[in-house]
Amino acid sequence: MTTPDPVHPAWLPPEAFRAIGSRRTLVLGDGLLAGTVHDEVADACARYGGRVRRGAEDGPYDLVLALTTEPLPGVAGEVRPDSAIGAEGYLLARRDGVTVVLADDPAGLLYGLFHVVRLGERAFAGELQAERHRPAMRRRMLDHWDNVDVHPVMGQVERGYAGGSIFWRDGAPRGDLARVRAYGRLLAACGVNAISVNNVNVRATGARLLTDRLGDVAALADVLRPYGIRVHLSVSFASPVVLGGLPTADPLDEGVRKWWAGVTERVYDTIPDFGGYVVKADSEGEPGPFAYGRDHADGANLLAEALEPFGGVVHWRAFVYNHRQDWRDRSTDRARAAYDHFAPLDGRFRDNVILQVKHGPVDFQVREPVSPVIAAMPATRLAVELQVTQEYTGQQRHVCYLPPMWREVLGFRPWGPDGTAVADVAGGASGDGGGLVAVSNVGDDPYWTGHPLAQANLYAFGRLAWAPWTDPAAILDEWIDLTFTPTATGDTEALRHTLHAIMDGSWRTYERYTAPLGVGFMVRPGHHYGPDVDGYEYTPWGTYHFADRDGVGVDRTRATGTGFTGQYPPPWSEVYESLDRCPDELLLFFHHVPYGHVLHSGATVVQHIYDTHFAGVEEAIEARRRWEEAAALFDPSLHARVEELLDEQVRCAEEWRDQINAYFFRKSGVPDVRGRRIP
Numbered sequence: 001m002t003t004p005d006p007v008h009p010a011w012l013p014p015e016a017f018r019a020i021g022s023r024r025t026l027v028l029g030d031g032l033l034a035g036t037v038h039d040e041v042a043d044a045c046a047r048y049g050g051r052v053r054r055g056a057e058d059g060p061y062d063l064v065l066a067l068t069t070e071p072l073p074g075v076a077g078e079v080r081p082d083s084a085i086g087a088e089g090y091l092l093a094r095r096d097g098v099t100v101v102l103a104d105d106p107a108g109l110l111y112g113l114f115h116v117v118r119l120g121e122r123a124f125a126g127e128l129q130a131e132r133h134r135p136a137m138r139r140r141m142l143d144h145w146d147n148v149d150v151h152p153v154m155g156q157v158e159r160g161y162a163g164g165s166i167f168w169r170d171g172a173p174r175g176d177l178a179r180v181r182a183y184g185r186l187l188a189a190c191g192v193n194a195i196s197v198n199n200v201n202v203r204a205t206g207a208r209l210l211t212d213r214l215g216d217v218a219a220l221a222d223v224l225r226p227y228g229i230r231v232h233l234s235v236s237f238a239s240p241v242v243l244g245g246l247p248t249a250d251p252l253d254e255g256v257r258k259w260w261a262g263v264t265e266r267v268y269d270t271i272p273d274f275g276g277y278v279v280k281a282d283s284e285g286e287p288g289p290f291a292y293g294r295d296h297a298d299g300a301n302l303l304a305e306a307l308e309p310f311g312g313v314v315h316w317r318a319f320v321y322n323h324r325q326d327w328r329d330r331s332t333d334r335a336r337a338a339y340d341h342f343a344p345l346d347g348r349f350r351d352n353v354i355l356q357v358k359h360g361p362v363d364f365q366v367r368e369p370v371s372p373v374i375a376a377m378p379a380t381r382l383a384v385e386l387q388v389t390q391e392y393t394g395q396q397r398h399v400c401y402l403p404p405m406w407r408e409v410l411g412f413r414p415w416g417p418d419g420t421a422v423a424d425v426a427g428g429a430s431g432d433g434g435g436l437v438a439v440s441n442v443g444d445d446p447y448w449t450g451h452p453l454a455q456a457n458l459y460a461f462g463r464l465a466w467a468p469w470t471d472p473a474a475i476l477d478e479w480i481d482l483t484f485t486p487t488a489t490g491d492t493e494a495l496r497h498t499l500h501a502i503m504d505g506s507w508r509t510y511e512r513y514t515a516p517l518g519v520g521f522m523v524r525p526g527h528h529y530g531p532d533v534d535g536y537e538y539t540p541w542g543t544y545h546f547a548d549r550d551g552v553g554v555d556r557t558r559a560t561g562t563g564f565t566g567q568y569p570p571p572w573s574e575v576y577e578s579l580d581r582c583p584d585e586l587l588l589f590f591h592h593v594p595y596g597h598v599l600h601s602g603a604t605v606v607q608h609i610y611d612t613h614f615a616g617v618e619e620a621i622e623a624r625r626r627w628e629e630a631a632a633l634f635d636p637s638l639h640a641r642v643e644e645l646l647d648e649q650v651r652c653a654e655e656w657r658d659q660i661n662a663y664f665f666r667k668s669g670v671p672d673v674r675g676r677r678i679p
């Protein structure tokens with residue numbers, strides 16, 4: 001055991017519980033999570049002088065949190081609904097000076113409690129007509145790309161920008177279960193209910209978590225359970241060979257099926273509420289069913305069959321593409337790959353398979369269209385995967401508030417304005433869709449996320465998974481109120497203004513000073529930080545922009561390109577195909593155009609590149625100025641950390657601007673119409 005670093009409370013500082021902690025609360029209901037609700041309130045009361053009772057006793061009470069299965073006293077009985085509230089949901093009402101939270105299950109009570117926390121004093125004022133709240137997604141999950149062993153290149157956390165893992169260190173459990181518990185509590189407060197605890201690139205000790213190291217997983221499950229969080233595990237498809245000593249991992253082999261059944265039974269003996277397996281197969285070198293001439297349905301169904309008796313699920317990732325391409329071959333298109341592999345398999349997956357699809361067709365770039373796979377598999381449960389860790393969006397050195405992008409993805413309607421939205425596909429028609437999954441941005445950094453403002457992305461992911469139609473700016477307000485209340489100076493309005501000014505538009509700012517018009521991947525190979533326009537251009541990874549002296553962009557049309565536009569249903573198959581109708585911000589994702597091509601905005605492509613890169617840097621400088629000016633509003637060490645990071649953001653934005661502008665100026669020979677200096 002090691003002594004934990006002092007850890008920032010993120011969106012659950014003690015003050016967030018002040019309103020509850022000074023009141024009289026009744027908690028009615030049994031079960032582990034009802035116990036958590038009681039204990040949370042009791043801790044707050046110990047601090048702020050209120051009191052809490054569990055089990056019916058005479059009032060009066062200011063707050064009643066009760067299961068509908070209990071005999072409900074007074075106002076709680078009056079607001080009891082005649083129909084089910086539903087799994088994890090709650091009803092919130094206030095009448096005659098009593099605030100009531102009712103739920104059908106203890107998880108609903110816990111989420112209801114955190115709703116009251118968000119409201120603070122507002123929860124105890126006036127009257128409130130009964131409101132029902134239910135999660136839009138049944139599964140709201142974070143994947144940790146945490147290695148158990150330190151990887152020589154990727155380190156302890158693959159694409160982790162917040163220090164080491166909170167779970168693992170150097171091949172062993174980190175041993176700081178208090179930190180894991182605090183994490184679970186933060187996740188419950190924003191609505192997350194599942195995590196996978198190891199990298200999808202499963203190596204050495206990571207693979208053994210399934211067998212002889214299962215106890216390490218059980219220890220995590222034990223501390224996360226009181227917060228309603230189920231633990232999942234990334235497993236290697238080759239496990240029967242590498243762990244079981246079998247000669248094959250062929251999904252149709254009887255011995256292999258038995259092996260998975262046996263191992264899975266042992267997992268459930270140890271962790272009865274285990275969530276299931278996450279699998280990256282036949283992707284970037286990971287083993288999979290292709291080695292045996294089988295397909296992804298065979299592979300996923302093998303594991304699903306083993307998990308089925310216990311109610312577990314397999315998250316099978318659709319991130320499958322050829323990473324050994326030749327840039328001269330223009331017919332192979334990485335964007336097409338997931339659809340080409342998976343769409344033909346629709347209908348073949350067992351019910352407890354969740355196909356986990358990255359939100360864009362390539363790889364978490366700052367701007368991509370929505371993946372066509374999401375609209376192509378009506379008979380398959382789909383989860384949409386987002387990336388909270390900022391691999392391609394500033395690596396938690398840049399401010400980049402991602403919810404505006406996620407909200408666009410979730411609100412996108414693949415079948416046109418009258419059709420279903422992505423959020424509804426993930427939520428599922430009967431509420432049992434695959435849900436929303438994201439790669440976590442957390443590490444053992446004292447602020448959890450490296451950049452303190454990156455905490456907001458984690459918070460907002462959970463809130464959007466619960467309620468995908470929420471306005472990102474409103475989520476930011478929630479996060480600000482919880483995290484920074486009270487402020488160092490008491491000037492909440494000024495603090496709120498500052499953070500909105502810096503964060504609301506930060507994703508678009510980042511887009512402006514990095515890769516233009518949806519073309520993506522102009523990052524330095526390997527670590528993916530900072531600009532290198534041709535860094536990946538001639539590599540096998542298949543992420544090309546095809547810039548030459550005449551133009552730039554990838555022709556993905558059916559008419560003359562890779563045909564990728566044909567993977568969308570109408571109207572998007574037509575909109576993206578058409579040079580005229582394709583939205584500006586995705587133009588270079590779908591079309592190769594001359595530098596003089598005129599955008600809807602009226603600017604030429606090359607002038608747009610210059611303008612946005614100059615503007616993006618100005619915006620980063622302005623963000624830094626706003627932050628400097630607001631020093632008095634924030635805790636000094638948090639302020640200093642962000643200030644340092646903003647210096648780096650401005651430096652890096654200038655580097656992007658100069659490299660991108662110089663590259664396109666030199667390639668095209670077209671000068672900036674405003675005559676600004678381009679190196």
Ligand code: GCW
Pocket residue numbers: 145158159200201280319363364391
């Ligand atoms: O974005 C890429 C990352 C890899 C990652 C992979 C994936 C875990 O660069 O580091 O591997 O995606 O999603 O599997």
